[in-house]
Amino acid sequence: MGRLPYGAHGSDAYRIIQTIFMEFNETSYAENKEVVVSIHEIQRLYSRGTETVRALDGVDLNLYRGEYACVMGPSGSGKTTLFNMIGGLDSPTAGRVFIDGVDMAQLNAKELAFLRCRKIGYVFQQFNLNTTMTALENVMLPMIFAGMHPDNARVRGMALLSKVQLEERWRHRPKEMSGGQMQRVAIARSLANNPALLLCDEPTGNLDLKTGKEIHNLLYDLNKNDKVTIICNTHDHNMLSVSDRMIWMTDGKIDRIALTADVHIEKASLGEEDYE
Amino acid sequence: MSSSPRTIDVRPQQKLPLSKTFSLCINGVKHRILRSALTLAVVALAVAFFMFLQTETRLLQSVGRGAQTELEDLRFANRRLNLYTQNRRISGQSKVLAGQQFQNDPASWNEISAVTGWDVPRIKRLAQAAKQEQTYLNFFEDLPLGQRVILAGKTKSRQTLKVLADDGAWEEFLLNLEPMHNVSVPEGPDALRTVLDSYAAYLEELGAFNRAWNLTVSQVRDDLEALDAETALSESLASASPAKLAQVRELITRAGFKLTAPELEKIQSQLQTQEQLKTVSAALNRNTMMEAWKKTFQERNAPGLEEKLSRLDETKVQKLLADEFSKESLLDVQQYFLRSRELEKTLQALAGRIDLETASGIAGRQMFLLLISLMVCMVGITNAMLMSISERFREIATMKCLGATDPFILRQFMLEAGIQGAAGGLIGMGVGFLIAVGKTMISFGWDTFTNFPVGGVFLSALISFCCGVALSILASIYPSWAASRMAPMEAMRIE
Numbered sequence A: 001m002g003r004l005p006y007g008a009h010g011s012d013a014y015r016i017i018q019t020i021f022m023e024f025n026e027t028s029y030a031e032n033k034e035v036v037v038s039i040h041e042i043q044r045l046y047s048r049g050t051e052t053v054r055a056l057d058g059v060d061l062n063l064y065r066g067e068y069a070c071v072m073g074p075s076g077s078g079k080t081t082l083f084n085m086i087g088g089l090d091s092p093t094a095g096r097v098f099i100d101g102v103d104m105a106q107l108n109a110k111e112l113a114f115l116r117c118r119k120i121g122y123v124f125q126q127f128n129l130n131t132t133m134t135a136l137e138n139v140m141l142p143m144i145f146a147g148m149h150p151d152n153a154r155v156r157g158m159a160l161l162s163k164v165q166l167e168e169r170w171r172h173r174p175k176e177m178s179g180g181q182m183q184r185v186a187i188a189r190s191l192a193n194n195p196a197l198l199l200c201d202e203p204t205g206n207l208d209l210k211t212g213k214e215i216h217n218l219l220y221d222l223n224k225n226d227k228v229t230i231i232c233n234t235h236d237h238n239m240l241s242v243s244d245r246m247i248w249m250t251d252g253k254i255d256r257i258a259l260t261a262d263v264h265i266e267k268a269s270l271g272e273e274d275y276e
Numbered sequence B: 001m002s003s004s005p006r007t008i009d010v011r012p013q014q015k016l017p018l019s020k021t022f023s024l025c026i027n028g029v030k031h032r033i034l035r036s037a038l039t040l041a042v043v044a045l046a047v048a049f050f051m052f053l054q055t056e057t058r059l060l061q062s063v064g065r066g067a068q069t070e071l072e073d074l075r076f077a078n079r080r081l082n083l084y085t086q087n088r089r090i091s092g093q094s095k096v097l098a099g100q101q102f103q104n105d106p107a108s109w110n111e112i113s114a115v116t117g118w119d120v121p122r123i124k125r126l127a128q129a130a131k132q133e134q135t136y137l138n139f140f141e142d143l144p145l146g147q148r149v150i151l152a153g154k155t156k157s158r159q160t161l162k163v164l165a166d167d168g169a170w171e172e173f174l175l176n177l178e179p180m181h182n183v184s185v186p187e188g189p190d191a192l193r194t195v196l197d198s199y200a201a202y203l204e205e206l207g208a209f210n211r212a213w214n215l216t217v218s219q220v221r222d223d224l225e226a227l228d229a230e231t232a233l234s235e236s237l238a239s240a241s242p243a244k245l246a247q248v249r250e251l252i253t254r255a256g257f258k259l260t261a262p263e264l265e266k267i268q269s270q271l272q273t274q275e276q277l278k279t280v281s282a283a284l285n286r287n288t289m290m291e292a293w294k295k296t297f298q299e300r301n302a303p304g305l306e307e308k309l310s311r312l313d314e315t316k317v318q319k320l321l322a323d324e325f326s327k328e329s330l331l332d333v334q335q336y337f338l339r340s341r342e343l344e345k346t347l348q349a350l351a352g353r354i355d356l357e358t359a360s361g362i363a364g365r366q367m368f369l370l371l372i373s374l375m376v377c378m379v380g381i382t383n384a385m386l387m388s389i390s391e392r393f394r395e396i397a398t399m400k401c402l403g404a405t406d407p408f409i410l411r412q413f414m415l416e417a418g419i420q421g422a423a424g425g426l427i428g429m430g431v432g433f434l435i436a437v438g439k440t441m442i443s444f445g446w447d448t449f450t451n452f453p454v455g456g457v458f459l460s461a462l463i464s465f466c467c468g469v470a471l472s473i474l475a476s477i478y479p480s481w482a483a484s485r486m487a488p489m490e491a492m493r494i495e
């Protein structure tokens, strides 16, 4: 879609045309692509006493193999909750999540553990590093769970740490590291078992521009070369610009999905002004 | 480098070998050393308390048993002489027989048989009946007064059984017994009835036995006194010549008692010490001695005899008595006197704390304390484990997110609990043991070690240790099971 003068963005007619056009693009985007995660009408309600929080309220979404999708939305819009559903860390109140055609609800505890260990990498918003372990031990943990020999795990752990420029910090424990360093350890850990699906909840939230950029490159590399499906929750323009699709959420609902190519990414125009 | 997209195929997560769980576990314990030490300390404390009480009971028991046998040994001469020369009363006789029932020593049965001239089976039957009688006598004795009066009137001991043997009284007894649900007749009322049916016959038999026994005993006494009519028996035996001793032995064994020559020598030497004690006491009590004592120690009043006897090892006292007694004989007397007094005190101190009669040897109070300590053990350990696990829900959740299976988490925490339980158990065991030994030593000195119950203490140690480990593991099962079952996100929310 061609660029329009800035002022045209506001008009209703423009918006309708834009939406139809994008939906058309999105549909054609889906062709010849395999669905890896399929979400059907999921709801996640939290009830506290009489009031209910609808963290997710009827989300329908397909994620395709090998794509790089970015989720955006204001704080509290349900991004983390959605990631937890996809990662099998929490179960929906209603609706279903299929991963490679398998209904998550049908998996037993061991199969879920396998999935979390080998197939899904998760970068937590709060890192969730094991505080009693060193950076290297943290990165090695999923490999140990996967049954890898500790020696091999150590070698691979060091390689992953050097990918996030922390090889010199391998001995340090989380409380001896900065927020950005912990975040990078969390990223290295998520890659431990070569996951097919990577869920990154604000992976660059604590990083400076330069380090953040290195992480983008790393993720971009993984996506393009290793064909890892990546879903990323971010507000970082650099990261958005390399993604395939963008998904906007508000109040537990998907607001809009668009191909990145169709969206005019500029610092001022991410469609975010709509929410502000 | 370009590869095909990674696919997601779902298989069950594999099981981790125990060694890996173990190393992860050790790692956790090491890096939470303060918290682990706290948990460990709780376990150690609880186990130490338990171990201490057990060991103390066993030590007191062994001290008590030791004191009892030693005292019996010190009074060997008197016990034996009483046996040979004192007539027994019927009630005493039935008690002796009832006690004899517990002995498996054929020689002692034969001895009774030889003394009374009865055959062994007849004596055994009588002893059996005496034991039954004793059971019921004790039963009535132990009843609260009110119930006893209702059941058996104001009669006492043997009279009770005699009265109950009567038909009318028996029926009334049964009627009165019916509503007393807390009273249970040993082996049931029917057994008591059987005993009562043959009670008259039993009493007659017992009387006959007693007469036969006393006849022999009187004979022995008369014969012994005839040997030396002038002096008292103990005195004459103490100074008897070997020839005369042989004569005495001949007399006693002829009556049917067993008495070896060394035993008689032991009796004699003990009697000598006792005689010596008597003369020393007499010497110390003389007025002249009182004056001499006051002068020597420059005291206004001379102390009592006991005090004087206990100071026989002082040079000044020995000087006072030097004309009549040698230093050795004084020390001998003092040793005998002090030792028997000490043993009596020990037994007195132990009364109520341990029960030397029963097999377990644990008196009610001690048992109660043991149970309490076990309870403390349980509550303390459970609490420590609950705390240490609930603190770590977030860690557990993270592990689950990274692919830990539920059994892995369960095993990890149980292993951790086991390690802490074992370490705490070992420390507690040692500490409890040392405290128990120390405390017993403060009260009873080196007597603690004379009959040291090695096997018993070892058993206590084993029990305490196992208790510590088992309780730690048991107490950790529920919280770790609960933690392992939680969905990761749910667990993460609990802080």
Ligand SMILES: Nc1ncnc2c1ncn2[C@@H]1O[C@H](COP(=O)(O)OP(=O)(O)OP(=O)(O)O)[C@@H](O)[C@H]1O
Pocket (backbone or CB within 6 Å): A046, A047, A048, A053, A054, A055, A073, A074, A075, A076, A077, A078, A079, A080, A081, A082, A125, B493
């Ligand atoms: N355990 C919970 N109990 C109650 N409400 C919850 C719980 N977890 C999340 N919520 C609510 O669900 C909504 C979505 O939360 P979520 O964490 O998914 O937001 P988010 O989009 O990740 O926000 P942010 O960008 O700040 O991380 C929020 O309104 C939040 O209050």
Ligand SMILES: [Mg+2]
Pocket (backbone or CB within 6 Å): A079, A080, A081, A125, A201
């Ligand atoms: Mg979030």
